[in-house]
Amino acid sequence: MAETRKKAEEMVLIIENWLRSKMDDAGCAGGIVGLSGGIDSAVVAALLKRVFGENMLAVKMPCHSLSEDGDHADLMIDSFDLPWTSVDLSDVYDRFTEILSLDKNSLAAANIKPRLRMTVLYALAQDSNFLVCGTGNKAELTVGYFTKHGDSGADLLPLADLTKGEVREVARFLGVPAVIVEKAPSAGLWEGQTDEKEMGLSYDQIDEYIVRGGKCEASDEIDRRFKLTEHKRKLPEACIVFEDRI
Template identity: 65%
Template sequence: MIKSRKSPEEIVFLIENWIRQKTLESSSCGGVVGLSGGIDSAVVAVLLRRVFGENMLAIKMPCHSIEEDNLHADLLIEKFDLPWALVDLSETYDSLVKAVKLRTDSLAVANIKPRLRMTTLYAFAQSHGYLVCGTGNKAELTVGYFTKHGDSGVDLLPLGDLTKSEVRDVAEYLDIPSVIVEKAPSAGLWEGQTDEIEMGLSYDQIDNFIIGQTDGDKTNEIQTRFNSTKHKREIPPICELF
């Protein structure tokens, strides 16, 4: 386990103040987050509840999703009395996949799911005057493990400077149910999918890279991925003519 750079209490205090400040700067009045049933979205949802009270929304957006994730999302909603909404994207996804006529087992098709969720979150956020709060952490951002214009399509990234280990520490501090904290992280793109299997890297290996602990070939691999996914962390380049 990677030792946190700050205590969970300090991290929560800093993030909550940062969210308040960014909300004031944007003349917004709350936040919306997609609730997947996983640890990252759980942490963001609880932070928004603490900061905004009733002026937040946790949106469940199943898309042929695993029932266990839905149950875990409901568990969080009940425990923290989260304002929430449900938008089942399964039929919308099926219609779009049919229209684009691509192989259903391709990554391009799998990435339609987070892009549909992004569109849904912005529809709710704009109608309420809220900001879309993403769930990406520093480990995922480092290796580019997110969908461009999907789960990266957000206004704020409250966990963006936290290692995965720090996210776990914060989740425990916030008293998020252990069944959510301890389960294998997954983007839920398909049955049996897990983050670490898909990446071919463990979160501890990526966390070590972030805090400067070298790990031979893994360090080189992570650095290569960081370099090759730079475009995913930046706004599109502009062809400047003048």
């Protein structure tokens, strides 16, 4: 237990120093994060509060979301005394899907939610001279489990080198409430949705793949997904017409 706590403390120190450096480089005052009620956003919010104090903002953005998620977001706000605001996107989402004649049960419609949230975060960030801090971890980035130009739309990814298990270790070290740490991870895109059910993979499998350098029982499937989602981890491909241009 002591060794686990020491490792978590070291990870926190590295991330905090990195956040300070990146904000200084950008000439920004602090960071903003979407607070979903899940563990990843809780950890990023707690880190931002530790580093920047009042110069951070946690944004609740319900969009026909589960009441439990809102309760857990509120629990984080109360537990860490987070500066916060709330922007309800339900009506905007309804109107958007109506204009596009989209089936609200489709993945195309579900992915509108994180893209609307990204738009809100960047508008609020620019207004306060903040940088948008994403919540993606190493496991999600490895298999491409994120919405392109949605939750991947961020300036900084503080958790990008941490497995899901390491995120839990950091969360416990920071004092994130146990109910948030232990809940089944979910993007909250629809009723009953969980990350692992949608991926068809467990976070433990993906974490093992990362830690063991690509060696685990699910390595073939994870390799396949890594290859298929490579475009999500890169800037848009540019067609090079003139090879001699800078």
